[in-house]
Amino acid sequence: MSEAEQSFGITLEQVSDYEFRVRFDGTAIPDLITDETSPLGGDAGPNPTHLIATAVANCLAASLLFALRKYKNSPGTIGAKAKLSMARNEHGRLRVTHIGVDLQLADKAEVLAHLDRALAQFEDFCIATQSVRQGIKVDVSVHDGEGKLLPLPEAG
Structure with missing residues (x-):
């Protein structure tokens, strides 16, 4: 692995049926329980799509x-x-097709310095979104503290 590359590990352990305990290796992060939704699972935690x-x-x-x-x-x-949409593919399998995210600021746009610059670049900092976007459509909107929709540049 090069100096620029980073990695981390998780350990998944089945608790029962579709319920799993997730351990975040080498960290003090508390374990997380995941589960499939009913009727398959028992709704004991978020499922992978959540x-x-x-x-x-x-x-x-x-x-x-x-x-x-x-x-x-x-x-x-x-x-x-966030709202995630799924549809069946050509083989009849459910796949994530779209994620819409609406971000809400507490402040009015006018009180935030260089808001246009921040809005122009914040999505590029987001590792998860930019990685997911390679296979799933992700739309983003930002509203200020008064509910005003703020303009975003076209995602690149």
């Missing part, structure tokens, strides 16, 4: 916070909602 939506939304929110702070802003709380 985790995909969570990863994309969380990454975008954190990336937006990073970009805003880069320009010396101290933004209020950032929220995110």
Whole structure:
């Protein structure tokens, strides 16, 4: 592995049926329980598809916070909602086809310094979203503290 490459590991252990315990190797991160939704599983935790939506939304929110702070802003709380869509492929198997993420700023756009610059670059910081985008359509919108939809440059 080159100096620029990074890696991490997880360990998955079946608890029962479709319920698994996820351990994040070499970290103090608490274990996570995952499970399939009923009727297949018991709904004891998020399923892998829920985790995909969570990863994309969380990454975008954190990336937006990073970009805003880069320009010396101290933004209020950032929220995110994600909607994941699935459809059957040509073999009848369900696949994720789209993730829509709406990010909500607590502040009015006018009080955030260099907001246009932050909005132009925050998606590029997001490892999860940019990786997922290679196979799944991801749309993003950002609203300020007054609910105003903020313009984003075209994703590149």
